[in-house]
Amino acid sequence: MISEQSVFIVDDDASFRNAVQRVFRSAGFRVETFESAAAFLSGYQPCDEACLILDLRMPEVGGLELLERLRQRQIDLPVIIYTGNADVPVTVRAMQTGAFAVVEKPFSDELLIERVRDAITSSRMRRARNATIAEARAKLAGLTEREREIARCLAEGFSAPQIGAQLGISARTVEAHRANLFRKLDVTSIATVAQLVLWADLGDG
Known part of the structure; x- marks a missing residue:
């Protein structure tokens, strides 16, 4: 896995591709162009700190279709789409499909860099949240059904009686x-149990 921040650029216009790369x-940033x-789908290597920038209108497979294919393949990568005509229906569809942002040309270099950094930060925070949820759910799954019932009651503030x-x-x-559940969860307080229950429930949201 690549650890440095990477930018992937997908555009059929070589001159524009090279300009954004520079x-x-x-x-x-580490930059790869397609x-x-x-070409992107066949050459992409997963990395944690990355963002995909792609043109909305390209021959054969356009930006929105590529975005949909990424979601179908469960490729977790923040995407910024740029276009010369970011009308409302296109923008709405892009955001509904999972784009982090839609940027209209012409745009400043500073704006695009800022959007990419925001996208990478947002993705990092989301991954951390999902990891915490998964860990909480895995820990609670190790309890018996009765222990989980009691853990939830403890989280709600009920006493033993x-x-x-x-x-x-x-x-x-x-x-x-x-x-027993304190031992299995490796915790020493009801407050920590409550936190685990809360995070596990967030996984259902």
């Missing part, structure tokens, strides 16, 4: 389950 290389959607009354078991049994 802009981003001078700004410190003359078509097909209240949980026991709700579940039809004794407070002592609740405390035994609580000790």
Whole structure:
């Protein structure tokens, strides 16, 4: 996996492609260019810190179609589309398909660089959030069904006697389950259990 920040440029216009490449290389990015959607799909190597910049209108496969193919292949990469005519229907469709932004030509180099940096930052934060959700759900999945019930009750602020009354078991049994789930989750406080439950629930949103 490539760790440095990368920019992928897809455009059938070689002169424009090269111009954008110079802009981003001078700004410190690693840059790869592709003359078509097909070339990108066959040559793309996944990386964590990256952004795809692509032209809306290209022969054979246009920007929106490429964006849809990326989503179908579950390629998690922020995308900025640029066009000479960013009308409302095109912009709406691009955003609904998953584009981070739509930029209308002519645009300044500074604006494009800023959009790319924003896209990479947003993608990084989203990946971190998803990783936290996945970790919380995996930890809770390691509990028994009863332990998960008690974990949720603890997260809602119920005491052992209240949980026991709700579940039809004794407070002592609740405390035994609580000790077990604390051990399995490797936590020492109800607050941490509540955080795990919250993150796991976010995964359903």
